[in-house]
Amino acid sequence: MTDPVTPKTLPPHHLPPLKQIGKPLRRVDALGKAVGATQYAADFTMPGMLHAKVLRSPIASGKIVRLDVARARALSGVACVLTGADLPDAKLGTDMPGQSGRAARTGSDAPVLATDVVRFHGEPIALVAAETLEIAEAALQLIDLQLEPTPGVFCPEQGLMPGAPNVFGTDNAVASYKIRKGDVEKGMAQADLVIENTFFVPFVEHAYLEPEAGVAWVDEQGTITIRVCTQVIEHFRTVAKALGVPQNKVRVMGTMVGGGFGGKEDVTVEIFLALLARATRRPVKLVYTREESFLATSKRHPFKITHKTGVKRTGRITAAEITMLADSGAYPYLTPYVLLYATGMAAGPYKIDNVKIDSVAAATNQPFTSAFRGFGGPQAAFAYESQMDEVAKALLMDPLELRRVNYLKTGDTTVTGQAIRSAAWSEECATRALAALGEKTPDTPDRKVGRGFASYFQSYGRIMWFHDTSRAWVGMELDGTVIVRCGVPDIGAGQSNSLCQIAAEVLGVPLERVSIYSTDSALTPLAGTSTATRQLYMSGNAVLQAAGVVRASLVKKAAEMLGVSPEDVDLADGEASVVRSPGSGAARASSSPSGLGGGMPLADVAARCASSGLPLAHLAQFNAPFTEGLDPETGRGDIWPDFTFGAQAVEVAVDTETGEVEILKSAACHDVGRAINPAAARGQIAGGSHQGLGYALMEEYVVKDGMTQTPSLSEYLIPTAVDFPSTEAILLESGTGVGPFGAKGIGEPSLTPAAPAVANAIADALGVRIFSLPLTREKVLAAADAGKNVVKPDRHW
Amino acid sequence: MTLPKFDLLQPSTLGEALEILSTTQNAQPIAGGTALLVEMRGRKAEPGVLVDLGRLGDLHGVAPAANELVIGATTTIAELLKNPHVTERASILRDACSTFASPLVRNRATIGGNVAQGSPAGDMAPALLVLDASIELRSVRGKRLVRAVDFWKGPRKTTRKSDEMVVSIRIPLSQTPWLSSWKKLGLRKADAISVASAAVRLSLTADGKCEGARVAVGAVAPTPLRLAKSENALVGKPISREAIAQAAAAAAASSVPINDVRASVDYRRRVVEVLVRRALMEAAWEVLT
Numbered sequence A: 001m002t003d004p005v006t007p008k009t010l011p012p013h014h015l016p017p018l019k020q021i022g023k024p025l026r027r028v029d030a031l032g033k034a035v036g037a038t039q040y041a042a043d044f045t046m047p048g049m050l051h052a053k054v055l056r057s058p059i060a061s062g063k064i065v066r067l068d069v070a071r072a073r074a075l076s077g078v079a080c081v082l083t084g085a086d087l088p089d090a091k092l093g094t095d096m097p098g099q100s101g102r103a104a105r106t107g108s109d110a111p112v113l114a115t116d117v118v119r120f121h122g123e124p125i126a127l128v129a130a131e132t133l134e135i136a137e138a139a140l141q142l143i144d145l146q147l148e149p150t151p152g153v154f155c156p157e158q159g160l161m162p163g164a165p166n167v168f169g170t171d172n173a174v175a176s177y178k179i180r181k182g183d184v185e186k187g188m189a190q191a192d193l194v195i196e197n198t199f200f201v202p203f204v205e206h207a208y209l210e211p212e213a214g215v216a217w218v219d220e221q222g223t224i225t226i227r228v229c230t231q232v233i234e235h236f237r238t239v240a241k242a243l244g245v246p247q248n249k250v251r252v253m254g255t256m257v258g259g260g261f262g263g264k265e266d267v268t269v270e271i272f273l274a275l276l277a278r279a280t281r282r283p284v285k286l287v288y289t290r291e292e293s294f295l296a297t298s299k300r301h302p303f304k305i306t307h308k309t310g311v312k313r314t315g316r317i318t319a320a321e322i323t324m325l326a327d328s329g330a331y332p333y334l335t336p337y338v339l340l341y342a343t344g345m346a347a348g349p350y351k352i353d354n355v356k357i358d359s360v361a362a363a364t365n366q367p368f369t370s371a372f373r374g375f376g377g378p379q380a381a382f383a384y385e386s387q388m389d390e391v392a393k394a395l396l397m398d399p400l401e402l403r404r405v406n407y408l409k410t411g412d413t414t415v416t417g418q419a420i421r422s423a424a425w426s427e428e429c430a431t432r433a434l435a436a437l438g439e440k441t442p443d444t445p446d447r448k449v450g451r452g453f454a455s456y457f458q459s460y461g462r463i464m465w466f467h468d469t470s471r472a473w474v475g476m477e478l479d480g481t482v483i484v485r486c487g488v489p490d491i492g493a494g495q496s497n498s499l500c501q502i503a504a505e506v507l508g509v510p511l512e513r514v515s516i517y518s519t520d521s522a523l524t525p526l527a528g529t530s531t532a533t534r535q536l537y538m539s540g541n542a543v544l545q546a547a548g549v550v551r552a553s554l555v556k557k558a559a560e561m562l563g564v565s566p567e568d569v570d571l572a573d574g575e576a577s578v579v580r581s582p583g584s585g586a587a588r589a590s591s592s593p594s595g596l597g598g599g600m601p602l603a604d605v606a607a608r609c610a611s612s613g614l615p616l617a618h619l620a621q622f623n624a625p626f627t628e629g630l631d632p633e634t635g636r637g638d639i640w641p642d643f644t645f646g647a648q649a650v651e652v653a654v655d656t657e658t659g660e661v662e663i664l665k666s667a668a669c670h671d672v673g674r675a676i677n678p679a680a681a682r683g684q685i686a687g688g689s690h691q692g693l694g695y696a697l698m699e700e701y702v703v704k705d706g707m708t709q710t711p712s713l714s715e716y717l718i719p720t721a722v723d724f725p726s727t728e729a730i731l732l733e734s735g736t737g738v739g740p741f742g743a744k745g746i747g748e749p750s751l752t753p754a755a756p757a758v759a760n761a762i763a764d765a766l767g768v769r770i771f772s773l774p775l776t777r778e779k780v781l782a783a784a785d786a787g788k789n790v791v792k793p794d795r796h797w
Numbered sequence B: 001m002t003l004p005k006f007d008l009l010q011p012s013t014l015g016e017a018l019e020i021l022s023t024t025q026n027a028q029p030i031a032g033g034t035a036l037l038v039e040m041r042g043r044k045a046e047p048g049v050l051v052d053l054g055r056l057g058d059l060h061g062v063a064p065a066a067n068e069l070v071i072g073a074t075t076t077i078a079e080l081l082k083n084p085h086v087t088e089r090a091s092i093l094r095d096a097c098s099t100f101a102s103p104l105v106r107n108r109a110t111i112g113g114n115v116a117q118g119s120p121a122g123d124m125a126p127a128l129l130v131l132d133a134s135i136e137l138r139s140v141r142g143k144r145l146v147r148a149v150d151f152w153k154g155p156r157k158t159t160r161k162s163d164e165m166v167v168s169i170r171i172p173l174s175q176t177p178w179l180s181s182w183k184k185l186g187l188r189k190a191d192a193i194s195v196a197s198a199a200v201r202l203s204l205t206a207d208g209k210c211e212g213a214r215v216a217v218g219a220v221a222p223t224p225l226r227l228a229k230s231e232n233a234l235v236g237k238p239i240s241r242e243a244i245a246q247a248a249a250a251a252a253a254s255s256v257p258i259n260d261v262r263a264s265v266d267y268r269r270r271v272v273e274v275l276v277r278r279a280l281m282e283a284a285w286e287v288l289t
């Protein structure tokens, strides 16, 4: 307490100065949102539009013994009722969204509508389209649905037991992975101490502001067009497959998305809308209610994670043996990949030579689980960072000191044997986050103050054996303004803005002169999913390439016009001007009357390019490195493009009589590689941290015997603006990422360290650890009781 | 879900409103709608006719009289929060308003709606109980004044008949100064339903003797409770930590909470004791230290 942590000096690094990049410029999407002009998916209507509703299973596991829609069809104002019988082959490919096109895992399709059995509470059974929403709701009531409950699987352990009912496919093990590095038995034998703990995390709901919504119609060319909020416009392919139509006859027009967090990575309303629009030949709208959004869409995976850690007295970890069991819910969706990420991140940002990891995901008759900001990373981090503090406690060692001994450095290999190629500034991030907490707040009789921090590493960009690609088109108009066309769905994180800022930088124009058209599968080049913290990396690089080609034309023409060589031309502030390149004799251009800063307006250069046939637009494709998958026996492989490193530190006050936890201070430090727009990067950290603190302290989607116990925002609590103080964001810029200008990714990573930091702070305050999320008042109170007589170790921070 | 079908009537006089309530089947008053609309959407209430109270000027506002404060039923929580008479003469009610929901909801929710709703977790009730408030009911049959302690009968059950309206809340003003404190525990800092709450008022002599005590709790029984046992542990004795601890223990013993997704029986019973103790400690702080 008297000797606070001193921030660690950064290793020497160099970032070139830039004009548009690195500035907290006003985002291109800000004004429309601020004045309410942005049209979200549910804001859209069309003449003659029908309204849709979905009939959903009221039970978690059962047989459909009767499904009679005759009365619903007969209701006046009902245009269409569809059941599984009307679309015998319609399957929703729940695997591998988007553009990769690899073969799906066998059996990983979900029926679009359940036909003979239902596997989870909320599973869709029938669709109605009617003249009004009221009529559609009334029609649902007229459907005669009789179900016969069947025994279900309500926890993954039960699902893996011999004789358990089969939820789906031939067995309940949806996916499993093995990682073997070194010799774990030898490593354990070398250890002075072996510490074993088991951790649990719950189902979590995305709870974005905007529930799923869309409008679909069939256009005059017979193309099924779906205007929808989605993270993946490439689902036009999933829709085409489900409907059995050619892929070029389905168009997805994405909208600005009111929050995605992975919940809009899978198909939501698209196939239902397409089926109804095709059947009725009229526009159809479907907007989920909040309760339906809860029931119908994916959740973050519950995990049970056991860590057995062998460690020397010095703190050096000699071996890690980790098992993970995840709940996949009723259908696989992205479970196999979430589990893979969790497995790859399971040991944390530590260099460990002897590792054995076994992970498995099991099917249950519970809500299906899929992508959620962090994609398995937050679950893994809660376990490994809680475990690190427990190891430190057992060694009577400072938690920061223990981590210092073990942090991965550039060149070290992860558990899969992949070498870290970029900066790995874990220690720098942790010391800065801790130092930012300042003076420690003193205890009061019923309020114990504790501090904790968590480090993490997390991949950004998709797994490389998905063979990920992105495309972007950049063009300059004849007045010197710029257009970017890129299929990127903007899910509110500033995806489109970053692309504009990159184009502005490369073409030397102010951001206000750049416009973007995005997220339309027919009109904007496909950019892949807004998931996996990949858009800045992938589409940013595509824009960089495309803009680079346009820049080359402009520079060439400007050089001609200015009578200098191209190396001596710079584009900035909307002008081309002469700069003295090292070793050249060219002087600065004499001031031109029309230029702002004494250069030649880019409009003039663009006009001359156009008249001389030099291209002013370019479509570029960026390919991530393509590698193979992990070795199935050893889990060895080089599968992630790169990793973000960072840490978050919090100070909490624990009310030892009520179990209430107040976050007093919170600071997060991340090496973002390069902050394209620092205000947007800070925004991601503020939001990610708040969401992560909610994961820590209150969020739990409670399911009992397959039935949802938290059906609305009245029972499922997410943090409000006043629940936590804002997290101080400390941005480090190593410039070593694989994104444009050395950027790494921050969208998902910003959430990951919050929950373990809070768990560690509570354990520090009470001297007793809680092994499961969320850290509810009741659990904290029990820990406080247990901690009454515990003597806490001294710590200097 | 869309709302169930209903007709909306907007009477402009109290008489008209009472007439409608007495003659119309399945009619229900609507004030802020922050409780009723949620129930209607969930099909927990399906009134055929909604009687909007928004145009009844007589029902709105805070009127200070010499010996009582009269609060119109449609006065919003936000209005109570900034009303100087409430702050000065019924500060515990103001405190209860300050932890109520969120600014958005406070701007619509009314005190009459909160009282009539009859939720065991309603945040106005404990304050009104310790203020010895009465609820004024009117119908075409006449008017009656029901003491707060007699008003709530069970979860969403009150003594109000379906043709009656809550027209005002009457808070008597005492000549002697009382000390008060309000404690609410929810699962987050805003828009949280009380898991337990406690309101206390104490009248202490200069030398610290407790001449009067009121203790009430919310969310730990089928109705809000005024706790005679807790009060008896205090009245007539010098205020002390021991007496306060006894009063708090009596509160836990009198509680009959439920288990639900928000909290367990044990937790509610345990924290209500803490809340009552802390509220009493806070109210008596200057005397105790």
Ligand SMILES: Cc1cc2nc3c(=O)[nH]c(=O)nc-3n(C[C@H](O)[C@H](O)[C@H](O)COP(=O)(O)OP(=O)(O)OC[C@H]3O[C@@H](n4cnc5c(N)ncnc54)[C@H](O)[C@@H]3O)c2cc1C
Pocket (backbone or CB within 6 Å): B028, B029, B030, B031, B032, B033, B034, B035, B036, B037, B038, B053, B073, B074, B099, B100, B101, B102, B105, B108, B109, B110, B111, B112, B113, B114, B115, B116, B117, B121, B122, B123, B124, B164, B165, B166, B167, B191, B192, B193, B194
């Ligand atoms: C997000 C949210 C947060 C909330 N937080 C809290 C909280 O912190 N604390 C709390 O106590 N409550 C809370 N509530 C519940 C609700 O807001 C309150 O109970 C509120 O005071 C109800 O008042 P109202 O004017 O909106 O009532 P309404 O919804 O209009 O009516 C409620 C009931 O009372 C009847 N009624 C209304 N006025 C009269 C009258 N004058 N005479 C007779 N009957 C009448 C109606 O018929 C109905 O049955 C919350 C609700 C929401 C949606």
